[in-house]
Amino acid sequence: MDTPQKILNTEYSTHVRLSEEQYLFLQKEQRITGKSIPTVLKERCFSKPLTKVLLSPEEQRVLLVELRRIGTNVNQIARRVNSGLREGWYEAMEKVAQDLSNVRQWITGIYGSR
Numbered sequence: 001m002d003t004p005q006k007i008l009n010t011e012y013s014t015h016v017r018l019s020e021e022q023y024l025f026l027q028k029e030q031r032i033t034g035k036s037i038p039t040v041l042k043e044r045c046f047s048k049p050l051t052k053v054l055l056s057p058e059e060q061r062v063l064l065v066e067l068r069r070i071g072t073n074v075n076q077i078a079r080r081v082n083s084g085l086r087e088g089w090y091e092a093m094e095k096v097a098q099d100l101s102n103v104r105q106w107i108t109g110i111y112g113s114r
Contacts, residue, residue, distance in 0.1 A: 016041075063103065070099045 018026070029040045055063060073096050080089045 063107075066099070066103055070096055070103070073099070 026037050026040060029035075030037050033040060035043070073092060077089045077092050077096065080092075
């Protein structure tokens with residue numbers, strides 16, 4: 001994206017490259033609302049609060065790896081139960097519950113309880 005250019009000490013201008021699909025979408029929005037494309041873009045961008053990034057990319061990776069591991073364990077337990085085993089899966093289920101509790105504590109430790 002280009003560096004914003006200061007105009008008249010209070011306004012800034014920038015240029016945005018769009019795909020054809022994106023531009024056609026904006027044109028359609030312009031026709032529907034009767035507003036200019038810059039106005040449509042500003043209203044779409046600034047009418048809602050900023051997106052909060054809760055986890056860093058590394059934290060996301062760690063959390064997803066842990067959740068995948070827990071999901072795999074749950075699937076293995078479900079296969080055992082569905083195959084007719086009535087015993088031998090309870091310990092594995094307790095481990096899954098403990099793992100989920102650990103994930104919950106990790107997230108609460110980072111963000112606090114809400």
